[in-house]
Amino acid sequence: xxxxxxxxxxxxTEKGKDVELRCDPISGHTALxxxxxxxxxxxxxxxxxxxxSAPDKSGLPSDRFSAERTGGSVSTLTIxxxxxxxxAVYLCASRDLYQETQYxxxxxxxxxx
Amino acid sequence: xxxxxxxxxxxxxxxxxxxxxxxxxxxxxFDYFLWYKKYPAxxxxxxxxxxxxxxxxxxxxxxxxxxxxAKHLSLHIVPSQPGDSAVYFCAASEAGGSYxxxxxxxxSLIVHP
Numbered sequence: 251x252x253x254x255x256x257x258x259x260x261x262x263t264e265k266g267k268d269v270e271l272r273c274d275p276i277s278g279h280t281a282l283x284x285x286x287x288x289x290x291x292x293x294x295x296x297x298x299x300x301x302x303s304a305p306d307k308s309g310l311p312s313d314r315f316s317a318e319r320t321g322g323s324v325s326t327l328t329i330x331x332x333x334x335x336x337x338a339v340y341l342c343a344s345r346d347l348y349q350e351t352q353y354x355x356x357x358x359x360x361x362x363x
Numbered sequence: 364x365x366x367x368x369x370x371x372x373x374x375x376x377x378x379x380x381x382x383x384x385x386x387x388x389x390x391x392x393f394d395y396f397l398w399y400k401k402y403p404a405x406x407x408x409x410x411x412x413x414x415x416x417x418x419x420x421x422x423x424x425x426x427x428x429x430x431x432x433a434k435h436l437s438l439h440i441v442p443s444q445p446g447d448s449a450v451y452f453c454a455a456s457e458a459g460g461s462y463x464x465x466x467x468x469x470x471s472l473i474v475h476p
Contacts, residue, residue, distance in 0.1 A: 254406070281462065283463070285466075290468070291468060292369075292452065292466045292467050292468035292469055293407070293452065293454075295463055295465075295466075298463050306463065309463075341406055341407070343406070345462065350395055350397065350412065350456065350458075350462060351397070351409045351412070352409070352464070353409070354399075354406030354407045354408065355406050356404070356405055356406050357404075357405075357406050
Protein backbone atom coordinates (compact mmCIF):
# COMPACT_ATOMS: atom_id res chain seq x y z
CA UNK A 251 0.00 0.00 0.00
CA UNK A 252 1.09 3.54 -0.67
CA UNK A 253 2.42 5.66 2.11
CA UNK A 254 2.09 9.40 2.54
CA UNK A 255 3.28 11.28 -0.52
CA UNK A 256 4.19 14.93 -0.85
CA UNK A 257 4.87 17.16 -3.79
CA UNK A 258 6.98 18.82 -4.89
CA UNK A 259 9.96 17.22 -3.20
CA UNK A 260 11.92 20.44 -3.60
CA UNK A 261 10.80 23.99 -4.23
CA UNK A 262 12.93 27.07 -4.79
CA THR A 263 11.08 30.35 -4.90
CA GLU A 264 11.75 34.05 -4.69
CA LYS A 265 10.86 36.12 -1.68
CA GLY A 266 7.34 37.48 -1.99
CA LYS A 267 5.98 34.67 -4.17
CA ASP A 268 3.22 32.31 -3.09
CA VAL A 269 3.82 28.55 -2.88
CA GLU A 270 1.53 25.54 -2.59
CA LEU A 271 2.64 22.26 -1.06
CA ARG A 272 0.60 19.11 -1.50
CA CYS A 273 0.08 16.09 0.72
CA ASP A 274 -1.62 12.80 -0.16
CA PRO A 275 -2.26 10.89 3.07
CA ILE A 276 -2.62 7.17 3.49
CA SER A 277 -6.04 6.10 2.28
CA GLY A 278 -8.52 5.88 5.12
CA HIS A 279 -6.51 7.97 7.55
CA THR A 280 -8.80 10.62 8.94
CA ALA A 281 -6.14 12.66 10.74
CA LEU A 282 -3.64 14.79 8.84
CA UNK A 283 -0.88 16.97 10.20
CA UNK A 284 1.52 19.53 8.78
CA UNK A 285 4.85 20.20 10.45
CA UNK A 286 7.85 22.35 9.65
CA UNK A 287 11.45 21.51 10.39
CA UNK A 288 13.89 24.37 10.14
CA UNK A 289 17.61 23.74 10.08
CA UNK A 290 18.76 22.37 13.42
CA UNK A 291 15.29 22.47 14.91
CA UNK A 292 12.73 19.89 15.85
CA UNK A 293 9.39 19.33 14.21
CA UNK A 294 7.19 22.39 14.63
CA UNK A 295 3.47 21.66 14.52
CA UNK A 296 1.54 23.81 12.05
CA UNK A 297 -2.00 22.51 11.56
CA UNK A 298 -4.10 19.41 12.23
CA UNK A 299 -7.16 18.09 10.39
CA UNK A 300 -9.43 15.42 11.84
CA UNK A 301 -12.34 14.21 9.75
CA UNK A 302 -14.94 16.90 9.24
CA SER A 303 -14.04 18.82 12.38
CA ALA A 304 -12.69 22.35 12.22
CA PRO A 305 -8.90 22.18 11.83
CA ASP A 306 -6.59 23.04 14.68
CA LYS A 307 -4.62 25.98 13.29
CA SER A 308 -2.88 26.86 16.52
CA GLY A 309 0.59 26.19 15.12
CA LEU A 310 0.42 28.39 12.06
CA PRO A 311 3.13 31.04 12.50
CA SER A 312 1.36 33.86 10.66
CA ASP A 313 -1.66 34.66 8.53
CA ARG A 314 0.48 34.08 5.46
CA PHE A 315 0.09 30.37 6.14
CA SER A 316 -3.12 28.49 5.37
CA ALA A 317 -4.13 24.93 4.63
CA GLU A 318 -7.06 23.09 3.17
CA ARG A 319 -8.10 19.49 3.12
CA THR A 320 -10.52 18.63 0.35
CA GLY A 321 -12.85 15.68 0.61
CA GLY A 322 -11.14 14.46 3.73
CA SER A 323 -8.12 13.35 1.75
CA VAL A 324 -5.60 15.53 -0.09
CA SER A 325 -4.29 18.59 1.72
CA THR A 326 -2.63 21.73 0.42
CA LEU A 327 -0.48 24.05 2.52
CA THR A 328 -0.23 27.53 1.07
CA ILE A 329 2.35 30.11 2.03
CA UNK A 330 1.68 33.58 0.71
CA UNK A 331 4.32 36.25 0.20
CA UNK A 332 7.11 33.90 1.20
CA UNK A 333 9.94 35.14 3.37
CA UNK A 334 13.46 33.76 3.71
CA UNK A 335 12.67 32.49 7.19
CA UNK A 336 10.02 30.23 5.65
CA UNK A 337 12.83 28.09 4.24
CA ALA A 338 12.47 24.69 5.84
CA VAL A 339 11.36 21.12 5.27
CA TYR A 340 7.59 20.88 5.38
CA LEU A 341 6.39 17.47 6.53
CA CYS A 342 2.95 15.99 6.28
CA ALA A 343 1.76 13.05 8.37
CA SER A 344 -1.42 11.06 8.55
CA ARG A 345 -2.87 8.85 11.26
CA ASP A 346 -5.63 6.33 11.66
CA LEU A 347 -8.31 7.59 14.02
CA TYR A 348 -7.75 4.82 16.57
CA GLN A 349 -3.96 4.81 16.62
CA GLU A 350 -1.39 7.23 17.97
CA THR A 351 1.27 6.51 15.38
CA GLN A 352 1.70 9.06 12.64
CA TYR A 353 3.04 8.15 9.22
CA UNK A 354 5.15 10.83 7.63
CA UNK A 355 5.73 11.74 4.03
CA UNK A 356 9.22 12.48 2.72
CA UNK A 357 8.73 16.22 3.03
CA UNK A 358 9.01 19.22 0.74
CA UNK A 359 12.24 21.17 0.98
CA UNK A 360 11.40 24.83 0.50
CA UNK A 361 14.09 27.39 -0.19
CA UNK A 362 13.13 31.04 -0.36
CA UNK A 363 15.77 33.19 -2.01
CA UNK B 364 9.65 26.99 26.18
CA UNK B 365 10.49 23.46 25.10
CA UNK B 366 8.17 20.91 26.64
CA UNK B 367 10.19 18.02 25.21
CA UNK B 368 13.94 18.28 25.41
CA UNK B 369 16.65 16.18 23.87
CA UNK B 370 19.72 17.74 25.37
CA UNK B 371 22.26 15.80 23.37
CA UNK B 372 22.28 16.96 19.76
CA UNK B 373 24.59 14.11 18.77
CA UNK B 374 25.87 10.76 19.98
CA UNK B 375 28.65 8.58 18.64
CA UNK B 376 28.77 4.86 19.44
CA UNK B 377 30.80 1.92 18.26
CA UNK B 378 29.05 -0.91 16.47
CA UNK B 379 27.93 -3.63 18.85
CA UNK B 380 27.79 -1.34 21.88
CA UNK B 381 24.71 0.15 23.52
CA UNK B 382 23.26 3.46 22.36
CA UNK B 383 21.28 5.42 24.95
CA UNK B 384 19.26 8.39 23.78
CA UNK B 385 17.64 10.56 26.42
CA UNK B 386 14.55 12.73 26.49
CA UNK B 387 13.10 14.94 29.21
CA UNK B 388 9.69 16.53 29.35
CA UNK B 389 8.06 19.17 31.49
CA UNK B 390 4.32 18.71 30.90
CA UNK B 391 2.90 16.33 33.49
CA UNK B 392 -0.18 15.83 31.30
CA PHE B 393 1.84 13.91 28.74
CA ASP B 394 0.98 10.24 28.97
CA TYR B 395 2.03 8.75 25.67
CA PHE B 396 5.55 8.84 24.31
CA LEU B 397 6.99 7.92 20.95
CA TRP B 398 10.36 7.66 19.29
CA TYR B 399 10.78 8.35 15.61
CA LYS B 400 13.82 7.73 13.46
CA LYS B 401 14.74 9.92 10.53
CA TYR B 402 17.21 9.31 7.73
CA PRO B 403 18.39 12.23 5.58
CA ALA B 404 15.93 13.28 2.87
CA UNK B 405 13.22 11.06 4.31
CA UNK B 406 10.32 11.65 6.66
CA UNK B 407 10.46 10.35 10.23
CA UNK B 408 9.37 6.76 10.75
CA UNK B 409 7.81 5.41 13.91
CA UNK B 410 10.14 3.29 15.99
CA UNK B 411 8.63 2.49 19.37
CA UNK B 412 6.20 3.94 21.88
CA UNK B 413 5.27 3.68 25.52
CA UNK B 414 2.20 4.54 27.53
CA UNK B 415 2.48 6.12 30.94
CA UNK B 416 0.99 3.03 32.55
CA UNK B 417 4.20 1.20 31.71
CA UNK B 418 7.82 1.84 32.58
CA UNK B 419 9.36 -0.27 29.85
CA UNK B 420 8.56 -1.39 26.34
CA UNK B 421 10.78 -3.61 24.27
CA UNK B 422 10.85 -4.37 20.56
CA UNK B 423 13.81 -6.37 19.37
CA UNK B 424 16.98 -4.35 19.81
CA UNK B 425 15.01 -1.29 20.92
CA UNK B 426 13.81 -0.65 24.46
CA UNK B 427 12.19 2.48 25.80
CA UNK B 428 12.24 3.23 29.51
CA UNK B 429 9.93 5.73 31.17
CA UNK B 430 10.54 7.35 34.56
CA UNK B 431 7.42 9.39 35.23
CA UNK B 432 8.57 10.83 38.52
CA ALA B 433 11.66 12.23 36.80
CA LYS B 434 9.75 13.08 33.62
CA HIS B 435 12.44 11.26 31.72
CA LEU B 436 12.52 8.62 29.05
CA SER B 437 15.31 6.91 27.24
CA LEU B 438 15.75 4.76 24.17
CA HIS B 439 18.25 1.93 24.34
CA ILE B 440 19.56 0.26 21.21
CA VAL B 441 21.45 -2.97 21.80
CA PRO B 442 23.53 -3.92 19.93
CA SER B 443 23.97 -0.80 17.84
CA GLN B 444 24.44 -1.25 14.11
CA PRO B 445 25.74 1.17 11.46
CA GLY B 446 22.26 1.20 9.89
CA ASP B 447 20.95 2.73 13.10
CA SER B 448 22.78 5.95 12.24
CA ALA B 449 20.00 8.52 11.95
CA VAL B 450 18.32 11.35 13.82
CA TYR B 451 16.06 10.16 16.62
CA PHE B 452 13.13 12.29 17.72
CA CYS B 453 11.33 11.92 21.01
CA ALA B 454 7.66 12.95 21.03
CA ALA B 455 5.00 13.18 23.71
CA SER B 456 1.25 13.63 23.65
CA GLU B 457 -1.80 13.78 25.90
CA ALA B 458 -4.24 10.93 25.45
CA GLY B 459 -7.83 11.86 24.90
CA GLY B 460 -6.91 15.09 23.23
CA SER B 461 -6.27 15.88 19.62
CA TYR B 462 -3.14 13.73 19.55
CA UNK B 463 -0.89 16.55 18.53
CA UNK B 464 2.48 15.33 19.75
CA UNK B 465 5.21 17.67 20.85
CA UNK B 466 8.58 16.78 19.38
CA UNK B 467 12.07 17.27 20.69
CA UNK B 468 14.82 18.66 18.49
CA UNK B 469 16.33 15.29 17.84
CA UNK B 470 19.59 13.49 18.56
CA SER B 471 21.85 12.51 15.71
CA LEU B 472 23.22 9.01 16.32
CA ILE B 473 26.32 7.84 14.50
CA VAL B 474 27.27 4.21 14.85
CA HIS B 475 30.85 3.55 13.79
CA PRO B 476 31.76 0.16 12.27
